[in-house]
Amino acid sequence: MHKLLTLGITILTGSTLAACGNTKQAPSKASQATTSSKQQSGGISLANYETIKVALPNLGSATSEAEVKKLLGKPDQETKTTVTGLDQQATQYGWTNVGKGLTGATVTVSIYDGKAVAKGYANASLTTNSKITASSLSAIKTGTSLDTVKAKLGKPNGEVLSGAGALSSQLLTYTNIKGEKAGASVSFTFTANKLVSMTKTGFN
Template identity: 35%
Template structure:
């Protein structure tokens, strides 16, 4: 079973980070991608667009040996940002520069995409409220059967693209939060899945 969530995803992520990181945490050193870097299948889609495929290509560093995407690389994927702002994270003393894109493709229809940077390297990425078609695979029964330790990619393979993603990485911590709004048997329910270091750690649900 999974618990009922009574606070928003953004607040959940903030509280998790506050508990798991220190104010002195710094992003990992940028290195060339290793053989374990996640690869996304090529397609006939234009290279520069705010799509879910390009969102998945953006890397966040977790350890000193990890590769983190640079601002230049993100702009090469997404193009010019709609606007910029500053975002305060409990892991960093100073607000981080955050770039926002709203001109998304159908794969992220209606979503707002944000990427935050520290010293020119991506340390947080998210998209919110993507208006995706109802996926018949997403049922409360299937979510209940997901076991702790299931990886991020395994969950997405089983459930399909989520309506929202929040991913924050510091030197020693990677937290991913997925939200599914299109639940076949409970259309007024949102399912939230929290991953630590790419492994499922928590399942919650809330009313829409």
């Protein structure tokens, strides 16, 4: 029996988003030109990030490592990460060259066997989130879809998406909450795109 992925929570709450690990040598000029052909000159766009599809091997369509690097450019960081359900560690790449839609964020993509198995970003500096109120949060119940939460609350300051279909997990984090003290946040944990828990931290 396949285990549900727990990589999402591990990536966002662990140290794997820190600037650590081994960075590969810079590619040749020709390789750099090819790599950045689809990347916006102002940094990684939200649209390019959202184009990347993740899935466990043989359990869904996933973006190739080559295509990820075309979309996002040369990574700044490289480290190894453990992915539940895989026999070996995946390679996690990190990028800090981001555009306006992801200002302040570090973007990560984990690759296994040449395919993306997880992706995420953390610490995006978005404007104060006025959609998050006691009323809006109370309306979100267990079982609510990930798309519904995003539609109600807007783009999160951080997210991690891993796997696809029944064997998938997702984590959304919102900060910069209107009317709350600095450091207040709310996180939503999903399995197979359905909400399983909500955690509020630092609320008044």
